[in-house]
Amino acid sequence: MGRTQRKRRHKNLLNFYSCNNEKDLILLNSWLKKNGVRYNKKLVLAVFSDTGRGVLTKKKIMAGEELMNLPLNLTINVTSLLMDVVFCSIFLENKIPCLLKYNYKVSFQSLMAFYLVYLKSQGNECKWYIYLESLPKVYTVPYFLPIEIKKHIDDEILDVITKQTNIIEHSFHIFDEILKNTLCNTVQNFKSYYSISHYEWAYFTVNTRCVYMDLTKVIDLQNINNSILSLINDNTKISLCPYLDMINHSPSARNETKLMINKEVGVMPVTKIDESIFSDVRFSIYTKNNFDPYTQVFICYGDSHNLKLITEYGFYLPSNDIDFVLFQFDKINIFLNAVSIKLSNDQLAFINNHGLNKDLYIDLRGLSFNFYGLLMVIKYYYDKNVDISRLIYSAAICSNDRVLIEFIKPMVNDRLVNIQAALSKLSNFSKCFTLENCTNLMCQYVKILEKFIKC
Numbered sequence: 001m002g003r004t005q006r007k008r009r010h011k012n013l014l015n016f017y018s019c020n021n022e023k024d025l026i027l028l029n030s031w032l033k034k035n036g037v038r039y040n041k042k043l044v045l046a047v048f049s050d051t052g053r054g055v056l057t058k059k060k061i062m063a064g065e066e067l068m069n070l071p072l073n074l075t076i077n078v079t080s081l082l083m084d085v086v087f088c089s090i091f092l093e094n095k096i097p098c099l100l101k102y103n104y105k106v107s108f109q110s111l112m113a114f115y116l117v118y119l120k121s122q123g124n125e126c127k128w129y130i131y132l133e134s135l136p137k138v139y140t141v142p143y144f145l146p147i148e149i150k151k152h153i154d155d156e157i158l159d160v161i162t163k164q165t166n167i168i169e170h171s172f173h174i175f176d177e178i179l180k181n182t183l184c185n186t187v188q189n190f191k192s193y194y195s196i197s198h199y200e201w202a203y204f205t206v207n208t209r210c211v212y213m214d215l216t217k218v219i220d221l222q223n224i225n226n227s228i229l230s231l232i233n234d235n236t237k238i239s240l241c242p243y244l245d246m247i248n249h250s251p252s253a254r255n256e257t258k259l260m261i262n263k264e265v266g267v268m269p270v271t272k273i274d275e276s277i278f279s280d281v282r283f284s285i286y287t288k289n290n291f292d293p294y295t296q297v298f299i300c301y302g303d304s305h306n307l308k309l310i311t312e313y314g315f316y317l318p319s320n321d322i323d324f325v326l327f328q329f330d331k332i333n334i335f336l337n338a339v340s341i342k343l344s345n346d347q348l349a350f351i352n353n354h355g356l357n358k359d360l361y362i363d364l365r366g367l368s369f370n371f372y373g374l375l376m377v378i379k380y381y382y383d384k385n386v387d388i389s390r391l392i393y394s395a396a397i398c399s400n401d402r403v404l405i406e407f408i409k410p411m412v413n414d415r416l417v418n419i420q421a422a423l424s425k426l427s428n429f430s431k432c433f434t435l436e437n438c439t440n441l442m443c444q445y446v447k448i449l450e451k452f453i454k455c
């Protein structure tokens with residue numbers, strides 16, 4: 001090993017420690033191997049100072065290399081729920097016709113969460129016990145912040161939490177009623193284990209760890225009327241994949257997944273699926289990046305702006321220049337009324353038809369296209385010298401009309417002052433990781449708005 005290489009390795013070594021001694025992870029590794037997981041020999045689990053637990057490579061990884069692949073029956077996906085006879089009988093043997101009553105009423109994510117609680121309630125008798133034990137015990141999403149802190153965090157963060165709360169409470173109660181009325185008498189443990197806190201944990205396990213998995217090539221999900229899938233109002237394309245879900249996110253990572261189907265399994269009807277078929281189907285993930293020896297391996301989870309990362313995954317990326325501050329159309333209207341501007345019906349129709357009531361935000365580059373277009377409609381719609389439709393499309397090229405920017409600055413300033421006041425209130429609470437994520441994002445909002453006001 002040359003001097004530069006030794007130095008680099010030493011520097012990287014400072015950023016993590018290995019998980020070799022952690023009981024849960026040793027058990028997880030041997031359980032996965034026993035059940036047919038194949039992962040790149042260069043990879044090991046480690047704890048990193050900046051991201052926590054993740055995956056480290058001991059040797060160089062080149063773009064195009066497979067990171068890991070696992071048999072489908074070692075993932076928790078839609079077929080796992082459908083093949084679980086006892087779980088399905090909770091719904092199918094019930095005092096209420098729940099498939100009808102709750103037709104299209106819950107998301108697949110909620111159903112997966114309910115299934116996870118069911119698995120968890122089985123303790124060490126569950127096939128997934130070792131995997132379930134290796135999962136985080138708590139999540140750092142702001143959903144779990146105490147109410148007195150939530151009162152002061154920014155509206156955008158609060159909006160997401162409110163939506164999450166509605167979904168979680170609504171689906172929790174539906175499943176609660178189904179469980180209370182089931183005639184299946186082998187789920188007594190589950191009945192006493194099922195609680196809002198266990199359901200919340202399961203919901204965020206699914207939220208933070210699921211990967212996209214499209215099984216339409218192997219199962220036919222069309223005729224689902226008499227199956228538990230008639231409850232769901234979205235698609236089933238998410239899955240929990242042990243070990244793969246140990247890989248952390250980087251916005252610059254690029255990767256691809258694919259289903260590897262060995263023998264001709266055809267497209268199975270929902271009613272005919274059985275476990276043996278799926279040992280011949282494997283799920284594989286490839287990276288399109290190079291990773292140096294003794295560095296962390298990342299994949300990309302999708303959107304990387306901090307509002308999403310904080311509220312859905314519980315972490316914050318510093319110096320993230322894709323962050324933006326949203327302004328709701330309703331709030332802009334309130335500002336307009338305060339400065340004695342009332343939009344006419346024609347203006348409102350134009351705004352609706354052009355979608356100018358959505359995606360209204362300011363980022364480090366300034367006003368979004370829609371925000372700028374909306375301001376144009378407000379200011380120039382009745383100007384006889386202006387063709388408003390043409391003008392809006394010119395906004396894609398040039399968006400620095402001082403009249404429009406100066407016009408909106410008081411509203412932007414109000415927003416800035418409110419965030420600063422909220423930050424000052426939040427500074428009185430004792431620090432915790434989740435609160436810090438929120439205040440970091442709010443400081444980022446301050447930076448964006450100050451830059452806009454100063455321009």
Ligand SMILES: C[S@@+](CC[C@H](N)C(=O)[O-])C[C@H]1O[C@@H](n2cnc3c(N)ncnc32)[C@H](O)[C@@H]1O
Nearest residue numbers: 051052053208209245246247248249313314315
């Ligand atoms: C799919 S899991 C990855 C493994 C996880 N770190 C663990 O300990 O089990 C996703 C979670 O990892 C954490 N995470 C992922 N990427 C991160 C990053 N770049 N920085 C900090 N935390 C990250 C977040 O808590 C996120 O909810």
